[in-house]
Amino acid sequence: MSAELNTTYLGLKLKNPLVVSACPLTAEIDQLKRLEQAGAAAAVLPSLFEEQIEHDSMQMAEAQEFGAESFAEALTYFPQQDEFRTEPEEYLETIAKAKKAVAIPVIASLNGTSKGGWVRYAKMMQEAGTDALELNIYFVPGELEMTGPDVENRYLELVAAVRESISIPLAVKIGPYFSSLGNMAQRLVESGADGLVLFNRFFHPDIDLEKLEAHPQLHLSTSAELSVPLRWIALLHGRVKASLAATSGIHDAPGLLKALLAGADVGMIASVLYQKGIAEVSEILAGLSKWMEEKEYSSVEQLKGSMSRENCPDPSAFQRGNYMKTLTSFVGEAI
Numbered sequence: 001m002s003a004e005l006n007t008t009y010l011g012l013k014l015k016n017p018l019v020v021s022a023c024p025l026t027a028e029i030d031q032l033k034r035l036e037q038a039g040a041a042a043a044v045l046p047s048l049f050e051e052q053i054e055h056d057s058m059q060m061a062e063a064q065e066f067g068a069e070s071f072a073e074a075l076t077y078f079p080q081q082d083e084f085r086t087e088p089e090e091y092l093e094t095i096a097k098a099k100k101a102v103a104i105p106v107i108a109s110l111n112g113t114s115k116g117g118w119v120r121y122a123k124m125m126q127e128a129g130t131d132a133l134e135l136n137i138y139f140v141p142g143e144l145e146m147t148g149p150d151v152e153n154r155y156l157e158l159v160a161a162v163r164e165s166i167s168i169p170l171a172v173k174i175g176p177y178f179s180s181l182g183n184m185a186q187r188l189v190e191s192g193a194d195g196l197v198l199f200n201r202f203f204h205p206d207i208d209l210e211k212l213e214a215h216p217q218l219h220l221s222t223s224a225e226l227s228v229p230l231r232w233i234a235l236l237h238g239r240v241k242a243s244l245a246a247t248s249g250i251h252d253a254p255g256l257l258k259a260l261l262a263g264a265d266v267g268m269i270a271s272v273l274y275q276k277g278i279a280e281v282s283e284i285l286a287g288l289s290k291w292m293e294e295k296e297y298s299s300v301e302q303l304k305g306s307m308s309r310e311n312c313p314d315p316s317a318f319q320r321g322n323y324m325k326t327l328t329s330f331v332g333e334a335i
């Protein structure tokens with residue numbers, strides 16, 4: 001008998017634990033349909049950014065101000081407000097189109113760093129039909145005056161503001177850089193997160209030695225990156241009242257299996273789809289079923305979290321344990 005792959009994420013019943021992470025592929029309706037056909041259980045749309053919303057609001061305000069001061073003739077140069085399709089409006093249309101095109105849950109993504117007027121888009125996304133919202137908070141605290149608690153409060157206030165404005169499930173996607181990530185995870189949940197998406201990949205800057213320019217670089221991930229979400233999902237599973245999604249470094253069935261064993265409700269993929277193609281979704285799912293049958297697991301629910309800190313034979317492996325032994329037992333010579 002084949003293993004039951006279904007799982008629950010953010011209260012959504014999913015046919016399996018493989019979700020397409022926020023990336024441009026999911027906003028292309030043809031690609032989204034192909035992802036569904038290949039077996040993806042849900043898809044997160046690429047983010048609508050705080051900057052896009054604020055920029056469009058500013059442009060709209062400028063256009064209106066200029067229009068009011070002009071002669072009627074000049075007004076005709078400006079599009080009427082309802083003809084003026086902004087990026088945020090297009091985003092809302094994409095949600096509606098995606099919902100019409102596929103039967104799997106579609107999760108919109110809002111991306112920003114601070115509480116503000118742009119948060120109203122959370123409600124608009126809900127009204128456009130998204131099944132859940134993923135809030136990606138990507139903040140680099142470059143100000144030396146800003147303390148750790150300042151940064152944390154910024155996150156918590158933003159989560160609370162979004163939570164207040166919607167009734168659909170809310171997932172919060174964060175990076176791993178907190179002094180006490182477990183405590184922060186707990187407080188994000190207390191502030192209204194129904195799920196945590198671990199982890200954001202920060203795009204690190206590089207310096208071009210010829211042009212003497214600094215620029216951020218987007219590198220696709222490698223499977224080695226999975227170890228960071230793996231640790232934290234194992235540490236948090238069963239201890240925070242929230243769904244857990246693993247993102248960063250899932251490239252194959254073993255990666256997905258490790259995320260589930262650590263305690264994730266779903267594993268998310270993006271980079272591997274760019275590196276190997278959409279067919280990889282069915283490859284990963286086939287590998288998941290095969291391994292579960294070989295190891296006699298009857299369901300994803302059964303294996304979820306069986307290697308978490310709470311359940312695994314040596315929980316210290318996820319904390320400092322074995323740190324010294326691992327370093328001192330390393331055998332290798334410099335060439």
Ligand SMILES: Cc1cc2nc3c(=O)[nH]c(=O)nc-3n(C[C@H](O)[C@H](O)[C@H](O)COP(=O)(O)O)c2cc1C
Nearest residue numbers: 021022023046047136221247248249250269270271
């Ligand atoms: C081309 C590209 C675009 C992305 N755009 C977004 C985005 O708009 N919002 C977001 O939250 N994450 C975005 N991500 C990050 C992914 O959702 C994912 O978290 C990250 O790539 C790690 O997963 P992976 O190792 O499977 O790639 C993007 C990733 C890629 C490769």
